[in-house]
Amino acid sequence: MRGLRRGVARLAAGMAYVAGWNYLACALFITFDILGRSFLGISSSATVEVTGYMLAGGIAWALAHTLAQRAHIRVDVWVNRLPLRLRAVLHLLSLLLLGAFAAFCAWAAWSLVDESILFDAHDNSALRVPLVLPQGIWAFGIFAFCAMIVVLALDGALALLNGRPEELDRLLGSRTIDDEAAEALEAVEMARKP
Amino acid sequence: QVPASLPAGPKVSVVAVTQPLPTQPQYTRVDIPVLREEVAQRSGGRIEVQLSTHAERNLSGTELVRLVRSGQADIGASTLSTLSGDVPILDMVDLAGLAPEIGAAKRIAEAMLPVVNRDLERFGARLMVIYPFPAQVVFCRTPFASLADLRGRKVRTFGNSLVDLVTALGAQPVSIGFPEVYSALERGVVDCAITGSGSGVAARWPEVTTHISNLPVAWALAGYMVNIAWWNRLDPQVRAFMEGALREISNRQWELGAAATRDGIDCAIGKADACRIHSLAARPMTEVPATEADRTALREILEKTVLPGFVRRCGARCGEVYNQTIAPIAGIRFGG
Amino acid sequence: MIAVALMLVLLGVAVFAAATGGQAVPVVEILALTGAFLVFFGAGVYVAAVLGLLGVLIGLAFSDRPWWAFAGQTLWGPSSNFVLVAVPLFLLMGEILLRAGLSDRLYRALNVWLNRLPGGLLHTNIVSCAVFSAISGSSVATAATMGSVALPYFNNSAYSQRMVLGSLAAGGALGNLIPPGITFIIYGLITETSVGALYIAALLPSILVTGLFILVITVHGLRHPLPKPAPLPLAQKLRALVDLVPTLLLMLLVLGSIYAGYATPTEAAALGVVGAAVFAAIEGKLSLRLLNASAEATARNTALLGLIIFGAYLLNYLLTTINVPQALAGFIGGLPLPPWAIMAAILALYLALGTFMEGFSMIITTVPVIFPVVQALGYDPIWFGVIVTMLVEIAQISPPDGTVMYVLQGMRPRPGPITDVFAGVMPFLGAYLLAVVLMMIWPDIALWLPRVMG
Ligand code: NA
Ligand code: NA
Numbered sequence: 001m002r003g004l005r006r007g008v009a010r011l012a013a014g015m016a017y018v019a020g021w022n023y024l025a026c027a028l029f030i031t032f033d034i035l036g037r038s039f040l041g042i043s044s045s046a047t048v049e050v051t052g053y054m055l056a057g058g059i060a061w062a063l064a065h066t067l068a069q070r071a072h073i074r075v076d077v078w079v080n081r082l083p084l085r086l087r088a089v090l091h092l093l094s095l096l097l098l099g100a101f102a103a104f105c106a107w108a109a110w111s112l113v114d115e116s117i118l119f120d121a122h123d124n125s126a127l128r129v130p131l132v133l134p135q136g137i138w139a140f141g142i143f144a145f146c147a148m149i150v151v152l153a154l155d156g157a158l159a160l161l162n163g164r165p166e167e168l169d170r171l172l173g174s175r176t177i178d179d180e181a182a183e184a185l186e187a188v189e190m191a192r193k194p
Numbered sequence: 195q196v197p198a199s200l201p202a203g204p205k206v207s208v209v210a211v212t213q214p215l216p217t218q219p220q221y222t223r224v225d226i227p228v229l230r231e232e233v234a235q236r237s238g239g240r241i242e243v244q245l246s247t248h249a250e251r252n253l254s255g256t257e258l259v260r261l262v263r264s265g266q267a268d269i270g271a272s273t274l275s276t277l278s279g280d281v282p283i284l285d286m287v288d289l290a291g292l293a294p295e296i297g298a299a300k301r302i303a304e305a306m307l308p309v310v311n312r313d314l315e316r317f318g319a320r321l322m323v324i325y326p327f328p329a330q331v332v333f334c335r336t337p338f339a340s341l342a343d344l345r346g347r348k349v350r351t352f353g354n355s356l357v358d359l360v361t362a363l364g365a366q367p368v369s370i371g372f373p374e375v376y377s378a379l380e381r382g383v384v385d386c387a388i389t390g391s392g393s394g395v396a397a398r399w400p401e402v403t404t405h406i407s408n409l410p411v412a413w414a415l416a417g418y419m420v421n422i423a424w425w426n427r428l429d430p431q432v433r434a435f436m437e438g439a440l441r442e443i444s445n446r447q448w449e450l451g452a453a454a455t456r457d458g459i460d461c462a463i464g465k466a467d468a469c470r471i472h473s474l475a476a477r478p479m480t481e482v483p484a485t486e487a488d489r490t491a492l493r494e495i496l497e498k499t500v501l502p503g504f505v506r507r508c509g510a511r512c513g514e515v516y517n518q519t520i521a522p523i524a525g526i527r528f529g530g
Numbered sequence: 531m532i533a534v535a536l537m538l539v540l541l542g543v544a545v546f547a548a549a550t551g552g553q554a555v556p557v558v559e560i561l562a563l564t565g566a567f568l569v570f571f572g573a574g575v576y577v578a579a580v581l582g583l584l585g586v587l588i589g590l591a592f593s594d595r596p597w598w599a600f601a602g603q604t605l606w607g608p609s610s611n612f613v614l615v616a617v618p619l620f621l622l623m624g625e626i627l628l629r630a631g632l633s634d635r636l637y638r639a640l641n642v643w644l645n646r647l648p649g650g651l652l653h654t655n656i657v658s659c660a661v662f663s664a665i666s667g668s669s670v671a672t673a674a675t676m677g678s679v680a681l682p683y684f685n686n687s688a689y690s691q692r693m694v695l696g697s698l699a700a701g702g703a704l705g706n707l708i709p710p711g712i713t714f715i716i717y718g719l720i721t722e723t724s725v726g727a728l729y730i731a732a733l734l735p736s737i738l739v740t741g742l743f744i745l746v747i748t749v750h751g752l753r754h755p756l757p758k759p760a761p762l763p764l765a766q767k768l769r770a771l772v773d774l775v776p777t778l779l780l781m782l783l784v785l786g787s788i789y790a791g792y793a794t795p796t797e798a799a800a801l802g803v804v805g806a807a808v809f810a811a812i813e814g815k816l817s818l819r820l821l822n823a824s825a826e827a828t829a830r831n832t833a834l835l836g837l838i839i840f841g842a843y844l845l846n847y848l849l850t851t852i853n854v855p856q857a858l859a860g861f862i863g864g865l866p867l868p869p870w871a872i873m874a875a876i877l878a879l880y881l882a883l884g885t886f887m888e889g890f891s892m893i894i895t896t897v898p899v900i901f902p903v904v905q906a907l908g909y910d911p912i913w914f915g916v917i918v919t920m921l922v923e924i925a926q927i928s929p930p931d932g933t934v935m936y937v938l939q940g941m942r943p944r945p946g947p948i949t950d951v952f953a954g955v956m957p958f959l960g961a962y963l964l965a966v967v968l969m970m971i972w973p974d975i976a977l978w979l980p981r982v983m984g
């Protein structure tokens with residue numbers, strides 16, 4: 001189970017890196033469009049649409065990794081003061097509710113793709129991008145998010161059943177103290193290194 | 195007209211999502227008085243229309259067919275070119291350069307209504323009314339005397355057929371979202387922009403542009419759709435009543451379209467006594483009258499560039515439909 | 531908690547509306563949903579799931595339409611909206627600057643000038659956030675970047691942890707108000723107002739808010755004096771100013787490209803990213819590792835906001851379907867009161883919503899319906915845009931729900947409850963509210979500059 005979780009998490013991390021580099025590409029694309037328009041008299045005429053798709057894909061493809069990193073936002077003022085066992089149960093409950101929401105989103109995304117197939121829909125840009133492409137990529141990210149939730153929930157439930165609530169707390173508890181600080185400090189450190 | 199009365203019966207609640215913005219005259223002068231007020235009044239309160247705009251519903255306008263089809267709204271309205279991504283044939287009704295004056299635009303719209311519905315009805319929606327926004331005209335921040343002067347300028351455009359038109363004029367089409375156009379014109383990110391004469395005035399473009407052409411390059415035709423399942427389920431008396439209301443809307447929107455086109459230009463050029471629908475520009479613009487050469491150029495570009503481009507996007511069948519339905523009115527055939 | 535109190539007030543308004551307006555407002559149901567909302571939050575459920583599931587519940591309870599058939603479009607619309615592309619771009623710029631050490635240099639340079647004032651390093655927090663805000667359009671990015679730079683300076687220091695966190699959160703809440711800003715872009719998008727004019731109008735108000743924050747810290751510093759560091763020679767202080775140059779050049783690139791007519795406000799964010807990478811290269815810090823780490827962090831923070839946007843838009847769609855915002859706006863607009871009182875009611879509504887809503891979802895839900903009311907009352911759209919942005923910023927730092935506060939809580943080197951952040955931000959929240967009141971009394975704080983320059 002743990003192996004499966006790690007495998008899925010690695011895949012999710014890979015997708016998140018793709019999402020992040022996609023934003024870098026997006027910045028370059030817009031910059032070239034500005035330069036081309038201002039100095040060369042050329043423009044893609046589809047910047048608005050294409051960068052919008054890049055955003056959608058970027059959001060969806062990083063959802064699973066963000067969950068694995070425990071970075072999705074919760075209000076946990078009360079939860080973190082509860083005794084460990086109760087806290088573990090609430091973590092699992094929160095995850096299941098998130099799962100319900102994510103499953104609904106995935107179903108909705110799939111219906112949208114399905115409808116675009118029915119319409120054979122294209123956008124109104126000069127490129128006439130078939131909407132199935134960006135919407136399909138977007139929906140895939142949401143499905144990966146659902147898969148991550150299922151794997152985490154199974155792993156967490158097993159830990160709870162086997163009487164190891166602290167493991168579940170580590171798996172799902174919000175990243176408040178160590179890891180966030182570690183990351184911020186790592187970033188600052190990268191800056192300080194000559 | 196809206197029928198004078200409706201026999202008593204169970205209440206009918208209708209959801210309608212119509213114009214892009216709640217401030218547009220198409221909404222305040224037609225939709226609100228007819229759909230919301232007259233319908234409620236004359237049906238004795240039996241029909242109640244819950245009316246809102248795209249902005250209030252957080253919609254961009256492209257998704258209206260899907261909104262109506264899914265039954266979220268019983269009646270939906272949007273411009274045809276924004277819907278053409280989902281239903282390409284809708285673009286045909288309002289190709290750039292097709293109708294030099296509003297009478298032709300109306301004849302084409304009426305002829306096309308049954309034709310586009312053959313495509314739309316597959317998706318569970320039916321177009322009931324096609325209506326115009328004020329004529330699409332060119333606004334520029336520097337002087338120009340004819341369309342030919344646009345060569346080399348950056349022109350903000352939307353929709354495929356206008357992009358084709360602008361490219362054929364030797365200008366550079368730029369894609370910028372409507373809200374950013376004002377500052378783009380102000381700073382010179384673009385030199386010109388095309389939109390409805392009244393819409394440009396409403397967005398305060400006269401503050402950032404100096405010249406406005408009076409040549410309609412297109413009409414931004416739009417349409418009211420209904421959800422077919424809902425429509426067929428209606429009590430026949432209610433349906434007849436609503437049909438009357440939609441006919442009334444059609445008449446008023448065409449009147450408004452004709453009046454608002456000239457009104458938009460008059461407001462832009464600071465003619466206070468003729469400016470009644472939109473608000474008067476603080477800094478009057480210069481009107482650029484259309485020349486015979488402009489009209490000829492527009493027809494030529496329609497034939498050589500815009501039509502072939504449209505048929506390429508929409509498919510060969512669209513070319514045949516065009517030749518059957520529109521060519522006799524417009525006087526230009528696809529493929530010669 | 532404030533949220534509960536304000537929600538009760540809101541509920542009271544709804545009941546009053548039902549009693550006077552004739553339109554039936556389902557009070558019991560709203561009460562039940564509010565209760566469910568609070569229980570969900572208390573149980574630590576993901577914010578996005580709370581918003582989204584609340585939307586689903588509202589749909590099932592109140593809508594007679596097959597609303598789910600349109601849910602895909604409701605989620606896709608904001609996901610692929612070009613204007614929101616500015617969000618990851620501003621975040622990415624912040625991450626690159628952070629890892630290239632430019633924000634750290636900015637912080638140290640300002641520190642040299644400010645650390646002997648009463649309140650010491652806390653002033654540096656505010657001023658460095660303000661300067662960073664002038665290149666970044668995102669409050670979250672400002673708080674995250676300057677927070678991770680500043681927090682290590684307070685390790686094992688005698689400063690009040692609450693004030694440290696509070697000042698950084700408040701500084702972060704300048705990110706949108708000081709141009710450029712994402713909120714202005716969205717407001718301009720919805721109301722068709724010139725984003726350039728909004729930026730100019732925001733200048734004096736942002737100076738006002740920054741000044742009030744400095745005042746708060748000075749008062750705190752005078753009441754809790756700490757030993758001052760030794761004074762530095764002037765030459766050293768002047769040399770420190772060199773470290774500000776890259777930041778100023780970036781400011782010139784981002785804002786200059788807008789005003790010189792090369793880029794739209796959304797596009798300027800992309801230039802900022804490229805500019806930040808160029809400065810990182812000049813520093814000799816541009817590496818695959820730096821870009822990789824920045825890309826990952828940007829992806830994560832965008833996804834975190836994206837999921838909330840999913841939930842918020844779903845909720846928003848269903849609230850709009852059952853006419854809640856419209857009914858509320860109609861009710862407020864129809865009150866038999868003078869315009870300023872109605873405006874005060876609108877502001878109160880925003881404050882109430884802001885305690886538990888995200889800025890984005892708040893603007894997107896309310897502005898389309900409130901804006902016509904505001905125009906009808908005769909208020910200036912530019913002024914209202916600045917006010918709304920200030921209210922969104924206030925929402926970001928008003929407990930219990932505010933992204934800026936969560937981000938800082940996430941970066942604390944020393945563990946502690948999030949209530950520390952809540953408590954620390956309170957005096958700054960007060961100062962921000964005071965600025966809003968001053969803007970109500972003297973609208974020219976926002977309108978004078980655009981008039982003179984226009
Ligand atoms: Na800013
Ligand atoms: Na808040």
